Amino acid sequence: MKEEINEAPEAHENDSSFDSSKKRKVVVPGEIIVCGEDFLPGEGTRREGENIVANKFGLAEEQGRVIKLISIFGAFVPRRGNVVIGRVTDITHAGWLVDIDSATSGFLPIEESPRFINRNEMDQYLAIGDVISAKIWSVKSRGIDLTLKGKGLGKLENGFIFNIIPSRVPRVIGREGSMVNLIKERTGCNITVGQNGWIWIRGSSIDEEIKARKAIELVSEKVHLGGLTELVENWFEKNE
């Protein structure tokens, strides 16, 4: 049931830029990426006179005329539409508080569960400590609202969770989910990737689960390289 690939639309955008043919380099804040009026500053960059300058530490890429900068370290910044994996930390009269490993915790209102829940028996549906995959419904200054209405969302049972650096999630998912689908095919595991860097894996055997985890960690470590799909294919050949 949870075979859905959980990725936000921007994951595709990010990843389409990861063609191995594209020029990519590591830049530090304040460093000049390119010089010339022909280029346009994209995400994470700014114009300073003739130059396009980096606004943070990460990988800079040319996409036609636009220069984009993608972080490879750092904390998760929640956005609307992100699917995240979190843990229930408290039950209130109106819903559940969920720790999603970001600046503010998420709130899941009782109305946002896919079926009717009796207010007196909320802990029978989700108890404190349960792990869920949920979608971010809204991000406001007072907090983050979550929903469980959607394919592949809900309580995660069995299997295990682990985390990677959140800014590397788009590459783990791959374009149109290509990377995570490859890992699913090769290991036969169910995998849910949260945009907050938490990943849930459930397979038929613990060996398969560990293999999937290792493959994901490989992708996360080699995030700055091109041709990752090949690299992972080769890794699977070697570890068959």
Added chain:
Amino acid sequence: MTSKRPDGRKNDELRPIKAEVGIIPNADGSALFAFGDTLAIAAVYGPKKLHPQHMQNPATGILRCNYALLSFSVSERIRPGPNRRAKEISKVTEWALAPALDLKAFPNTVVDIEIYILQADAGTRTAGINAASMALAHAGIPMKDLVCSLAAGKNDKELILDLTKTEEDYEEGEGATDFAFAKLANHDEFTLLQMDGKIQPESFIELKKMSIAACDEIYEAQKSALKKVVENNGTENNKK
């Protein structure tokens, strides 16, 4: 000209610099910076929710620094915990780094920096600022530029850079002057200026020129340490 300095350095020569990024796996960003025997580490956490609530700023995130000399960092044990000097340095460090940061994307949050001096031989605040600037970049926080910091000064009439404790305690002639500053690496903007002792206006201008030239060496060390962390490590993850 032969050097008059106790360790045989030229007047405009810095002590050997050591810079490393990603030394604390639990932090969102971390770095080590050393001027000779002065050794500082910095860890960045956040952006995360700010408590107490009355300190929250709905327009922007805020920066909070904590600087501490560890009790074994000096030859005579110092009492651990905040004292007048540590509080002052925490505050000036915060002011030295804040102009480089842009936290408008993270309202109501805080970025915490912890700076610890493992070994002190003068110039601890400057080593701390250099480490903190690298750690902030490592945490993927939007920044205008890296911050470079250096202590310059004067022994009698000799203008010198990067004073050691022995040089700071020099008493002959005009005595010692210690001038700590921080600047944005690629801009002529100073974010910290502090001075102990006396200096003639002409000498000050000369000293400023010497210091700005020496900042390049610090900047290069910071830059190469940040770039190295991408190539060597990616394993620095798995926070929990």
